[in-house]
Amino acid sequence: MRSLPSSLLLLLTLLMTACSGLGGSRHSLPALMVKRLDWMDDVAEAKRAKGLPITDPKREAELLRSMMQRGDAAGLNYESVRLFFSGQMQAAKVRQEEWLHQHPAATTAQPPDLATTIRPALDEIGTQMIEQLAEETRHLHPIQAAALVTQARKRLMQAGYSEAVVKPAVKGLKDAMDIYFATWP
Ligand SMILES: O=C(O)C(=O)C[C@]1(C(=O)O)C=C[C@@H](O)C=C1
Incomplete structure (x- = not known):
């Protein structure tokens, strides 16, 4: 079969993206990733005020466990949820x-x-992220999953985050998406 012209492929991607509700009224995954990071300046100040270190392994483990449980209830793969939130927490640090x-x-x-x-x-944003991850993995075509990752990178850069912050956050999303689409027909 001849491959589709790139302009047609782009049009198809845009159409499917529009239909999947990526631009819908609820916050998209990229928007939630920005929203989560936007808390981190306050987190840093709160920790400085109390003399606490940035990394809190106990909280990380609790958050991962609770998100993996919620993810499981929403039909998500444990490992994909772990990879996604590990990336967001790394970016947060x-x-x-x-x-x-x-x-x-x-x-x-x-x-x-x-x-x-x-x-x-952060827990509330995490819950919304789980809902969006479940939504995306139910409806996305692999081309759209790649577009979502690109969109996340763009949104985070537009929000003013450095490459050092954006990279782990986007990697978390890509790693999660790869799990779903590695075995896509
Ligand atoms: O809750 C905190 O203490 C945070 O710093 C936030 C956060 C996170 O991204 O959720 C980041 C780093 C810590 O190791 C634990 C959790």
């Missing part, structure tokens, strides 16, 4: 490091509280 480096002194006297404000917000 790089962003916190950058923030502290760029702002050697505290920028606020009263940062939001980690336990009562920040982590519940």
Whole structure:
């Protein structure tokens, strides 16, 4: 079979993307990835105020466990959820490091509280991410999955995040998508 002209392929991709609800009213996965990272300046300030290190292995394990459980309930593969959130947390840590480096002194006297404000917000974003991951993997064609990864990179760069932050976040999404589409017919 002759391969499709690239302009037709692009048109098909755009049509399928529009139909899949990527631009719908709920936050898309790329938008949620930006939203999650947007919390990290506050997280860094909250940790500085309390003298806490950036990395909290216990919280990471708890978050992964709870997201994998939610993912399982939504029909998602455990490993894909683990890879996705590992990437987002890695990006989160790089962003916190950058923030502290760029702002050697505290920028606020009263940062939001980690336990009562920040982590519940991150949990809520995580839940929305699971819903979107489930939605995307149900409806996406592999071409659209690749477009979603590209779109995520674009959104994160547009939001002003550095390559060092964007790279692990996008890799997490790509790794998750690869699991679903590796065996696609
Ligand atoms: O909750 C925190 O303490 C954060 O710094 C956020 C976060 C995350 O991305 O969820 C990032 C790094 C920590 O190791 C744990 C979790």
